Amino acid sequence: MSTQQDHIVRGFKATLVARAVYMLSSALLMLVLARFLLDPQGYGDLYWAISILAIVQLFADVGLGKSAARYISEYNEKDPGQIPHLLRSTMVYKLVVVSVVAYALLLFHDELASMLGEPSAAPFLAAGVLYVVVKSFQTFAQISFQGFNELGYSAAVQAIGGATRLVFAVGFVLAGFGALGALFGYIVGYALAGAFGLAILYFKFYREYDTAEIYEEGLSKRLLKYSVPLTATRSANVVDKQIDTFLVGVFLSSTAVGFYTLGKQITDFVLAPAESLGFTISPNFGEYKANDELEEARRIYESSLTNTLLLYVPAAAGLAIVADPFISLAFPSYEGAIPVLQALTAFIVLQAITNLTSDSLDYLGRAQARAVAKGGTAAANFGLNLVLIPAMGVVGAAIATVLTHSVYVAVNLYVVHSELxxxxxxxxxxxGLIFGITGVMAIAVLIVTPMVSSFPMLIAAIALGAATWAVLAVASGLVDPGEVRSVLG
Structure with a gap:
């Protein structure tokens, strides 16, 4: 294994462990809140408010974090003395932008709640002032470490945020503060993670560089300029992810939001490994391009894409088959989430490819092309949601997401192909081999699923599918057991 591959594997392990902690804590939070502490309406109230705050946060985050990470990655190779200047500029810009957005939300949260037709959402939006601030800086720290290719710290920020969010959200709900208490749990968790990340960023990175006497002319402007397409991409991405939840609340009800959110959260849990891999390999593409090593970049991308699809195409098919017994057993009050989850299994495959590809395009310098594609598909998603949610209910939102994301993935792959x-x-x-393996596995799971009536039987059905997949993946040559042992070791 080459030094670069070894670095990627170590970064992937660290990110995957942190993502596992984060997703396990998210799964526990989902389970405790949805099954025991909040009814579907309260669950929907919480996540409808978070969908609104995620859109508000666009104006606080813009694209500064990702832009800084891109230039940190580049200048870490050719002129490290510029790094402290970059970090200072980014922090100043962020403080100004975040302050303006937070103050505006504080002034107009009542008016915003009334405009959305839900005056009862005003307390959530008032608390959202803190949510937007702490989430913005937690995200900035995490992305900055990605730019330094120090993924262990980035992983730690994510893990701390997930674990503390679980503890405080559950604690505040148990203390009698309901869905609003859960939101404050999010705030405390992100605040602790952000404080940790910024402290590490200052003491372990900013202070360790010998600052160049002169800030390179035009670098600060390039930082802002590159943030523009990244802002467009991030805006489109957040709108694409949150507008469906928001519109479900507008057109249907908080209960419907609860069903839809549960389905989306389960897909997020399944997607953790792909997000970890994409987050890990993407900074390396900036280094490859700077060193004119595109052949190595292509090899790593193709290998990562193949492994991602080998995992996620069968996983999505299996989840679609067992969605009914899984939701019925785990969340008996949320059976309305079953068709949502089944529709979103196609999205799992598409998002797995996106998680692998999108950040890589940023580091290859193709953020503008990605921004155009994301903006177009986000607009299409918004339009389809307006049509399909009133016509088909909560499932319409899932179908709109799948249709528009298919186009976005196709464009991303085309742009990667043009580069590599x-x-x-x-x-x-x-x-072709992967779809063949998936077909055989699906038949095996379909045969036993009608017999599932308890958790042990559900686990047995999943285990049968996993065993079938493993045997066929090894027999086809797509998985080398020796290589797997080497990576895990």
Whole structure:
């Protein structure tokens, strides 16, 4: 294994462990809140408010964090003395922007709640002032470590945020503060994670560099300029992820939001490994491009894409099959989430590819192309939601997400191909094998699923599917057990 591969594997392990902590804490939070502490309406109230705050936060985050990470990655290679200047500029810009947005939300939260037709949401939006501030700086710290290619620290920020959010959200709800208490739990968790991240960023990175005497002319402007397409991409991405939840609340009810949110959260849990891999490998593409090593970039991307699809195509198919017994057993009050989850299983495959690809495009300097694609598909998603939610209910939102994200993934792959000249025929042959494995696995799971009536039987059905997949993946040559042992070791 090469030094670069070893670095990627170590980064992937750290990120995956942190993502596992984060997603396990998220799963526990979802389970405790949805099954024991909040009814579907309260659950929907909480996450409808969070969907609104995520859109508000766009104006607080803009694209500064990602832009800084891109230039940190680049200048860490060619002129490290500029790094402290970059960090100072970014922090100043962020403080100004976050302060303006937080103050505006504080002034107009009542008016915003009334405009949305839910005056009862005003307390959530008032608390959202703190939510927007702490989440913005927690995200900035996490992304900055990605730019330094120090993914262990980035992973730690994420893990701390997830674990503390669980503890405080559950604690505040148990103390009698309801869904609003859960939101304050989010705030405390993100505040602790952000404080940890910023402290590490200052003491372990900012202070360790020998600052260049002169800030490179034009670098600060390039930082802002590159943040523009990243802002557009992030805006489109957040709108794409949150507008469906928001519109479900507008057109239907808080209970429907609860059903839809539960389905989306389960898909997020399944997607953790792909997000970890994409977060890990993407900074390396900036280094490869700077060093004119595109052949190595192509090899790593193709290998990562193949492994991602080998995992997620069968996983999505299996989840679609067992969605009914899983929701019925785990969340008996949320059976309205079953068709949502089944529709979103196609989104799992698409988002797995996106998680692997999108950040890589930023580091390859193709953020503008991605921004255009994301903006177009986000607008289309908004339009489809306006049509499909009133016509089809909560499932319409899931279908709109799948249709528009398919277009976005196709464009992303085309742009990656234009940069790296992917071996299309080789990838197509591999996909044929993956779909064949998925078909056989799906038949095995379909046969036993009607017999599932308890958690042990559900686990047995999942285990059967996993065993079938593992045998076929090894027999086809797509998985080398020796290589797997090497990576895990």
């Amino acid at each position: 000249s992917l071996r299309v025929r080789h990838l197509a042959r591999t996909m």
